[in-house]
Amino acid sequence: MRFFFLISGLFRCRNLKGTSMAACLLCRRVPRLRCLAGLRKSFAQAQHVHVKPEHETDDREENKGVLQHRGEYKLFYNPSSYHRSACSSAVSYGHTDNEEDEQCLSTHAPSFWQQGNRYSVSCSRHLSSSKNTLLDLAFNKSPEPETNSVSRYHRKPVLPDVKVDSRAFHKCRPEYASVVLDLTRRRQPIEWEEASRLLQKVTVLKGSMKPSDVSRFLLELSRLHPDKMPFVRSDQRFIILLRYSVEHLRLFTEHQLLEVLQSFVWLDMPSSHTVLERYEAELSRRAEHISLHQLMFAADLWRCIGRQVPQFLQRLYDSVNLSLGQVGVPELVQLLYIMGEGRQCPKEFVRPLEQLLVRHIQQLHPEEVGTVCLGLFKSQTSLSESAVTRIVDKALSFVEDMSDFAVVNVLKYLRFSYFYHRPWLEAMAQEVPRRAHRMGVKGLMHVALTCSALHYSNNDILTAVADRVPSLVPHCRSKDSCKLLWAFGTLGFLPEQSPSFYPSLTEALRHRKAEFQRYPEHLLTGLLGLAFVSNFPEDLIELALSPDFVNLALKCTQMELKKDLFTLDGTVALELPQWTGPRLSSELRKEVAQKLWKFAQSDVCQKPEVQEAESALQDLLGGKEFVCKRMILPHTRSIDLEVHLDATGQPIPVTPTSPEHTAPTNPSYQGWRGLNIGVTITEDLLAKLINTKNTTDLPTPPSKVKPTSLHRLQPDQGGRLFDSVLHLTDDIIETLGKPSSLNAAPKDSKGKVKVAVQVSNRNHYCSRSQQLLGLHAMKRRQLKMAGFKVVELYYREWFPMMRKSRAEKIAYLHCKIYDSL
Structure with missing residues (x-):
């Protein structure tokens, strides 16, 4: 950039006498730029931390209490067992499919859940009871690092993992066009020379720019080819334009404000950029004077930018509560989609939301049902038993027409609700084997987790997943591998039923060891799943019980891992009598045993049947x-x-x-x-x-x-x-x-x-x-x-x-x- 300004200045001053005037001209820019140092610094920092989500597909398991009701086998639970100390979201919205399973569940269980049962079917981070002694699956809060560990899988060509379009439901109805941004339709692109001329106008107009000029410049610059966007965002003249956009923020009309926000989407603005804070505050301030469709469109723009805007979303929910009569099917489905990406649903909004769903349920298309379930799952929204039944019944009515993505989303919500819908699960015994060969690893992982959470062991489903997974191992994050091992181990899927399943995932763990330094809970999850089926990879067990790893696990503030370590250690003592590797200290074993016994005395020992x-x-x-x-x-x-x-x-x-x-x-x-x-x-x-x-x-x-x-x-x-x-x-x-x-x-x-x-x-x-x-x-x-x-x-x-x-x-x-x- 400095070279560009130098050449430009010399060119403009080549007819002047002497070089001092040229130097003077170059120096005139410095005082104006100096005032932007703070903005440039925050922008540079944002560029370093920004990770744009490529997809919004998913990732969260477990077995709870069970009741017999009207001849149906149904499962219920108290989601407070999932509560973790670190639940708040970061400022950046960088939610990817790594995260949705890692959110804190709502502490408000639906009325049809069994309140006394606090346990789940996944790798435990909580105390266990006779109602459900299976381990609670713990999940990490932050996205999984996509590290490229060196492995034998990288020595041969690897087919890309299956990608899904989480916004495919927008194609179901033309009415979505008024509340969403169509990311498949970019405006006619401009060349870099035209963008450079626009930026030059910024330096010419400076403080005389009007709000209309600012919005027009940003909108035109957003037409540049995506490959050139980094050059625009790093240009000092663009930073000046951002400063003027903030100065004119309150002077923008609602239409101009949305235009600027839309330009930020195409400009691929970092979701953590400090300028966006001002725009969220301004939109939230104006919410009462903006129409419902404009608010929903703005919410979709924030989603496309990838930024969490809880303050603005609360304004949106308030507006919906006041305009329930205007909420049709497209508005409802889009609202649930936004709610899911925001990872929260206000308690006071659940009741009207359920009423809207029940009113419109029969009008939903297959992909819309999948989006509804995903939104409810991601936002951890608990509906009544009858509402959940109606949603799944609707999905069942056209299950063959649903995409794999939509089918998996229904399974996710059943897993969250711990609701045993027998006809749907029986349909899965037909659908999963038919679809497994084309599904990605994350979808298969969610199928397995749902089966383990609902205690549904079906050989057709498990065999289809197990046969497909080995070919997808290169795409498995440590979390995917460990959750698959946990789910299959929980359901008692024996190694001889699919000879390559357990070895391939176990080998994948060895190549992902670096990830366990950040997420120690994943290793414990996978090893316990393997232990359930008498599979003991001694090198990984040695890592898990090593003093360094134990200290790392004990320092984990987001979840309790002592009991998992204790279970693994006790299993090693009994099943590996010749074990000479590391063990937990006697003090730690005694501490955890006393804690477990104290809990058992207040819980399982008091059960009438015991x-x-x-x-x-x-x-x-x-x-x-x-x-x-x-x-x-x-x-x-x-x-x-x-x-x-x-x-x-x-x-x-x-x-x-x-x-x-x-x-x-x-x-x-x-x-x-x-x-x-x-x-x-x-x-x-x-x-x-x-x-x-x-x-x-x-x-x-x-x-x-x-x-x-x-x-x-x-x-x-x-x-x-x-x-x-x-x-x-x-x-x-x-x-x-x-x-x-x-x-x-x-x-x-x-x-x-x-x-x-x-x-x-x-x-x-x-x-x-x-x-x-x-x-x-x-x-x-x-x-x-x-x-x-x-x-x-x-x-x-x-x-x-x-x-x-x-x-x-x-x-x-x-x-x-x-x-x-």
Whole structure:
């Protein structure tokens, strides 16, 4: 630039006598430019930090409480479990698809969600309960760095990842033209020479420029070819023009103001540029005097610039509230799109928004439904159960006509709502295999996360995703890889089902190690997902448990990672007995274990189903000292009821302080009647068990009772309610009276059998399935490794049993414990 001014000055002064006048002419510019030093400095800084979002497609998982409602399997949760300390957005709007999963969820759950369940299905950053002991998926706030790590994938040509157009819905209706900027229609471009002449006029007119001149110059300069825009933005004359635009800001008409803002879009202005603050303030000040369509157009321009403007958006929402009658389908869909990109919906705006949606839902086109779901997802807006159902029903009605992008957006909102819409998920079992071969890695990742969040394990969906992912590994950010590993591990997708899936993603993590320095939570997410399916990459585990990485994770202020480290460390201790690598310090393990136990005492230990099982077991075995409620494996974040038996089946006292009590000096085992278990089989009890009306009368002799086969449920047998009320027949009386064989049960060196009684919960299983979810399957596997016999009080059996008599509960527990040994 200096060279340009020098040549220009010499050319203009070549007829003057001497060079001093030329030098004087050159120096006349300096005083005027000096006053812009601050503006130039901020502009230069903005250029360094600016990252223009290329796409607004997405990225946020988890399992929550489950309720049975009208025959439907539905999931609910309390989103406060997602709350993080650092939730506020930066000034710059540089939102890309990296971020939308990383936002803080609203703390206002819809009325149909189960308020007591605070847990989610993703890698945990929060305490766990029996309602959902799966780990909460934590997400980072900032965009993922697009680092180009050296890997074998870069040695061969890589097909580009699939790109999506998040503004494709604008093509659905011509009415969008009044509220959006069509980014596909640039004005006829001008050459650099013409732009240079315009900039020269700026230096000539200077302070005599009118508002119309400023808006015209900016609009004309915005027609320059995009490749030349950096030269314009760095030109000192352009900076002078920006200064005059600020000086004339209040003199612009509404039309001129929008023209200038539109020119900033084409000029590719950095979203963090300080000049834009003045424009947001001015538009917010004028909001009451600007029409609804103009406000929506301005909001779209801010979106195109890529800047967050919360103050202006609040004015827009206020205007919409006052003009609900003017909001048609295009205005509503565009509003939801803007709301999603703004990452927030005011609480007072949710109700009118839901009413507008319900009113217009049947008029929506396929791409518009996808945009509605994405806007609700990104803004973390909770609608009522009926509204969510109507939206998904509408999507289902034309699912085959929806783009892959729109389908994924519906899945995202189902994931956020934790709403199990069975017909939609069944449709996905057909659609995902049909579409997977053309989908990008982010879309596939969201499909997998939704399935894991809703506990929906479908082999057709998972296999289609697993077969496609290895070819997309070069495009996987560490976050994508780790979330995929988490989701597939949670759903128990075994390595042999797709031999290249886990190895390719694990290798991708090795080539993305640098990213874990910024996002340590991703590595823990991926390693726990792998651990669920007994996959242990020792080099990555060594990194995760190294002192430097542990210190880095503990310094993370946005989320709690201690429990994830604790779970990984405890898993290594049990499943890698020859491990010689780093481990967590004993102090840290003790700290986290105490924290987990303290929480369990206030949460899961207070559950009615747990307390009832504990009490009934104490009656069965002879007292409190025979049942210990504790976290046998604290790193799995859930409790068990521990019972010890000797080689003859006699209960042995077990307490937290002295778990190794020896068996009492009782006579040899003489059957259930002779066992000191606190319950004696009397005629009165027998009468109650066979539902005899007069309990004082003797029961019908066994020989006259209609023979009924005894159904002894195995520990992991599911899908069958224990609803036979244990009709006492010859078979069952014989079963209750004979000694149990303990030959098959694992024993310690003293011949003692340790039993872990688990009170299961609907959230421990994949929906409508007997398949345990990742963490619970891993826990059961590790309990067996630790020498325990696992006895499960399956929720489909135990919950109905809680309504039965005490005697029936005890008889049920006796069968469960002794028949399983």
